[in-house]
Amino acid sequence: MSPAKALPVETRFRLRLTRGEEILVGPGKVDLLEAIARDGSITAAAKALGMSYRRAWLLVDTMNRNFRAPVVEAGAGGAQGGGAALTPLGVDVVERYRRIEAAAEKAAAEDLRRLRSLARP
Numbered sequence: 708m709s710p711a712k713a714l715p716v717e718t719r720f721r722l723r724l725t726r727g728e729e730i731l732v733g734p735g736k737v738d739l740l741e742a743i744a745r746d747g748s749i750t751a752a753a754k755a756l757g758m759s760y761r762r763a764w765l766l767v768d769t770m771n772r773n774f775r776a777p778v779v780e781a782g783a784g785g786a787q788g789g790g791a792a793l794t795p796l797g798v799d800v801v802e803r804y805r806r807i808e809a810a811a812e813k814a815a816a817e818d819l820r821r822l823r824s825l826a827r828p
Contacts, residue, residue, distance in 0.1 A: 731770065737805070744793045744798070
C-alpha cells in the first residue's frame with residue numbers, strides 16, 4: 708500500500724444569509740452569480756459549475772424573490788438564446804460577499820495559521 712499524497716489544508720468560509728428555510732445567498736449562489744456574469748447566461752453558468760439548468764434557475768429565482776430587487780435579469784429564450792446578466796444589485800451582492808470573506812480571513816489569519824499547523828502533513 709502506497710503512502711497517501713499530502714494535500715494542502717485550505718480555508719473555506721461558509722457564510723450564508725437565510726430567511727427561514729431559504730438561503731438568500733451563500734458560497735454556491737455567489738459562485739453562480741459570478742459564472743452568470745462571466746458567461747452571460749444561466750445555461751452556460753450552470754454547465755460551467757456542473758449543475759443542471761433547472762437547479763441554477765431555482766437558485767436564481769430564490770435570490771430574485773428574496774432580495775429587494777432582482778440580482779439577475781434574464782432575457783427571453785429563442786433561437787439566439789436570451790442570455791442573463793447581473794443587475795447592479797447582483798454585482799453589489801457579489802462584491803460585498805467576497806469582501807466579507809476576505810475580511811473574515813484577514814481577521815482570523817493568526818488563528819487559521821495555527822489551526823492549519825495542527826493538521827497532519
